[in-house]
Amino acid sequence: MNPIVVIGSGLAGYSVARELRKLDREVAVTVVTEDDGAFYSKPMLSNAFALKKAPASLATAAAPQLAGDYGIEILAGHPVTRVDRAARTVEVNGRVLAYDRLVLAVGGRPIRLELAGDAADRVVSVNNLGDYRRFRQHLETHPRVALLGAGLVGCEFANDLAAAGHAVDVIDIAPRALPRFWPEPMALEFQARLAAAGVRWHLSESVERIDAAGDGLAIVLESGCALHADTVLSAVGLSANTALAVQAGLAVNRGIVVDRHLQTDDEHIYALGDCAEVEGLLLPFIMPIMHAARALARTLSGERTAVVYPAMPVVLKTPACPAVFFPSKLPGGGKWHVEREAAGMRAFYRASDGSLLAAALSGTCTREKDAVAKLLPALTGAA
Template sequence: MNVVVIGGGLAAANAAAELREQGHGGDIVVVGGEPRLPYERPPLSKGLLLGSAEPEDALVHPREWYDEHQVDVRVGTLATGIDLDRRRVRLGSEELPYDRLLIATGATPRHLPPADASGAPVLHLRTLDDAIALREQLTEGARIAIIGAGWIGLEVASAARQRGASVTVLESAPLPLQRVLGDQLATVFADLHREHGVDLRLGAQVSGVEHDHGKVVLHAEGSDPVVADLLLVAVGVSPTDELAARAGLAVDNGILVDARLRTPDPHVFAAGDVANHDHPVLGTHVRVEHWDTAIQHGRHAARVMLGSDEPYTRLPYFFTDQYDLGMEYVGHVAGGTGYDDLVVRGDLAARQASVLWLREDRVVAGLHLNDWDAIGPLRAVVGQPVTDAVRDPSVPLADLVDGEG
């Protein structure tokens, strides 16, 4: 069986590894548009910016691994088309045949309108080269402006402040991360960044971006202009699903796949940021843009290619590190409002707590703040029925797993 993977990222590298670990002896070709071997993205907004990690630390595998495992990884190579009937991937004038195809093309940062940012020092953070360029700008006294207070925007703000830069963050919503966490938890992050000296401007609608003698000037309604040495645009990403759409695959906020990561074409699968997955536990389609999902999707798709009929049931998971706050989250709360109740164990103000989101009769998500023993119990509780003990914050989280709840 000949396997082709389009996309040279984390899902692709893990799919190739799982195929070999499961004994697949056929050809594996990984096609990636970036001029680098597959790498992990979390260091890009964390350790790499802080100087505690180097670019080579982000690689999933060294070059020797691909040679030893006979994985033909083609960097700097764009797939230009997919012929589903003939089972071919076009690479310009070349065609690659496949028996199984995995599309793991990831996502693309949303940009400002070109006219607004013309000539201004503007960066987006998606690639390793982006992170290297950004790190060079995070110096003592540098003025950094960030549009968007999502995970990337806030992690970069944290790194920039720790490197001695001044930071202004403009966010159109009333709170950072509001659509992900809801108001109560979003307030924790707003307070955290303001305590560390970030000029956090909420409800700020950016109306214009100008270039002025090497500086960038941002104009926002109801706010004074912001003058900065560099602007980071962190307003989210869009799934890179155009190739799949042109081929005739079903696309709606990503490539639509079933519980086993299969498209309607039995020879084609999708994984990672680009996959809009029919999650059997959550009971809805979800598209997750996080590190853990890319790893686990890639490995699961590989097993299904080899004949497994198991659905992908792992709950979405992500983590963040900002200043002295570490957080892990498992589950899914749609739009930050898809819940009926929030149960807090511990002290949110002290940032030492665990939290459960409840919807109807089910625990749909949970997180901890600086409570590193909590992630195991959280994984066990999320997805389970709501009981009186779950609703009672005096019952320790571990007891909900041990059966005492």
């Protein structure tokens, strides 16, 4: 029998391989990846400075070790260029590889803003360990950072870089940091804490142009405000990597469209992680990936299993003001209710009938995340 082929060696891809091997010691599994196949925690990239982690120390296992540990084949450094659904094969660096079932765990791609200026092409993104290694090296001689995006990753990078002594300017078109995750009072407190740590905020702003200016960069905002930096880091978010799915003719919306069994409109092809849209949900966070990997492993081993997403905390790694959010579908008509403590805040988003739909915690209140999770509804119903 042909192997189960997993495209992608991030958390989603390797988690499926590991969970599947727990259930089935015999099935052949091949992981194909365009990078070196080393495993590392991607969320660590945005707070490695604070933890004094060098890029080389972030990789916890190399491809040969993982292949031995999981009893799988790993084809590293080989991008998949084509999926042939009729023949059930993929093309890997000129080689045709047949599959019994195919799992797409190809992640997301950094969103690139269309910017004017003769240095617009010098904007960098950090989406993998190689990007981070180059970014760290660049910062050694280019320490002032302008950061585009006040979302989860942008805020973590801002705190991390400021704590390491870098001058950091954060620019975002939103009126406050992380507006879709919490109410205004919590955002303002968060911004004040990071400002005290050295972060400069430029909110309700967008970048007009980026030009070379001597040894650095001149950044002009829409308001006319001018900033100077050595490095511009874009953290405006990821878009699902759907290129291979489009080439294969699979259904694609905001991500690769899959059902609760992580199955695409081809019965032999599945998707999970940052690239997958599960019944309308895009959840590019750690816990949803783990739930999906366990469910998909059971399906691939013969026990058809739908993924169930409970209320899941997302931990914001910002030591200046720790925070926890719970991803949810926020319907209109609800209202945030904020409670203040001496060194923290909690907020609950309730519908007009009083039912609890979402929550956010900051400061010392983050210790309540497990108790709060039990109060929140699941993102999906029972299978």
